[in-house]
Amino acid sequence: MAVYLDFDNIVLSRYDGVHGRNSYARDRQRIAENPGDPEIAARLRAAVVDVGAIIDYASSFGTLVLTRAYADWSAPVNSEYRSQLVARAVDLVQLFPAAAYAKNGADIRLAVDAVEDMFRLDDLTHVVIVAGDSDYVPLAQRCKRLGRYVVGIGVAGSTAKALTAACDEFASYDALPGVETIEREQPAKRQKRASTEPVRRNEPVARLIEEAAADDGDDLAGAADDPEIAVTGLLIRALWLSQDKDDSGWLYSSAVKQQMRRMDSSFNEKALGFRSFSDFLRSRSDVVELEESGHERLVRLKEQSS
Numbered sequence: 001m002a003v004y005l006d007f008d009n010i011v012l013s014r015y016d017g018v019h020g021r022n023s024y025a026r027d028r029q030r031i032a033e034n035p036g037d038p039e040i041a042a043r044l045r046a047a048v049v050d051v052g053a054i055i056d057y058a059s060s061f062g063t064l065v066l067t068r069a070y071a072d073w074s075a076p077v078n079s080e081y082r083s084q085l086v087a088r089a090v091d092l093v094q095l096f097p098a099a100a101y102a103k104n105g106a107d108i109r110l111a112v113d114a115v116e117d118m119f120r121l122d123d124l125t126h127v128v129i130v131a132g133d134s135d136y137v138p139l140a141q142r143c144k145r146l147g148r149y150v151v152g153i154g155v156a157g158s159t160a161k162a163l164t165a166a167c168d169e170f171a172s173y174d175a176l177p178g179v180e181t182i183e184r185e186q187p188a189k190r191q192k193r194a195s196t197e198p199v200r201r202n203e204p205v206a207r208l209i210e211e212a213a214a215d216d217g218d219d220l221a222g223a224a225d226d227p228e229i230a231v232t233g234l235l236i237r238a239l240w241l242s243q244d245k246d247d248s249g250w251l252y253s254s255a256v257k258q259q260m261r262r263m264d265s266s267f268n269e270k271a272l273g274f275r276s277f278s279d280f281l282r283s284r285s286d287v288v289e290l291e292e293s294g295h296e297r298l299v300r301l302k303e304q305s306s
Helices: 007-019 023-033 038-046 051-059 082-087 105-120 134-145 161-166 203-215 227-243 253-263 277-283
Strands: 002-006 066-071 091-094 126-130 149-154 169-172 288-293 296-301
Touching: 002 007, 002 051, 002 105, 007 023, 007 038, 007 066, 007 105, 023 038, 051 082, 051 149, 051 227, 051 253, 066 105, 082 091, 105 126, 105 134, 126 134, 134 149, 134 161, 149 161, 227 253, 227 296, 253 277, 253 296, 277 288, 277 296
Parallel strands: 002 066, 002 126, 066 091, 126 149, 149 169
Antiparallel strands: 288 296
16 A cells, blocks of 8 residues: 655644644744744644554555655754654655745645556555545545545545545544544633643543553653553554454454554564563553453453443
8 A cells, every 4th residue: 555645734734723724824934934933833732743643544454565745844844754754664755845835736746656656556455645635536536446445534624525525435633543632722711721731532542551651650751762651552553443444342463463563563572572462462451351262362452341
């Protein structure tokens, strides 16, 4: 499968989704001129895009053979993501705007590359388009006519209905496993809610990881660098992604391990000191439960049993 990200579109849509319609257009000049301004930096942090959640979700459909992100990477709002994208083996395609804002720059380049890749790679069965513009409707339709399964990912409230209908399957970025969605505050309620803590709609993954960190006596700042906490988060996210395909709750442990390897190719339970994947699952009994009957090993999130 191949993943194509219109990165400017996702960043802009996420910013507007958090701070209100047309917020990015109003703040564009301030972001370009002084991204380090405390107010602007805080607004950018609140609207950060979790690239890992997008790629992990895409990997649940199959093996990623190529992933490309299109943007002007010299722009401060995009440059912050370069290291994160490179770490996930994403090919960064540089766009040089001919004017102050080249609206269709990414649209055309992305569409041309996608069509070329479909003719060049015969074994490409799935195409993931991460964008929200209706400009991508013809691309989605052409991909389907060429026999590819089209998956769309866009930000809620900023995605054209026509694009949603043109895809075989469409997912809202805010609903992806692991994404902490910030609920936009109403102006009348700003004084009442003084805390800047985000309201999590997709809470279980983040909460279970936090609980695991608390059990080990770690704070969240240190949890991100703790391999034990990180691999627990990987397991939880893999289970959530797999359960999107199967509503029964119980999943084959081999399928869960395969999904974890798709999300992080460095995962190896033996490197963590476990003789088997089942032993690894047993060590995570605080977040998952394992059922062993004969040669079958089934696993599910512990919350599913309540």
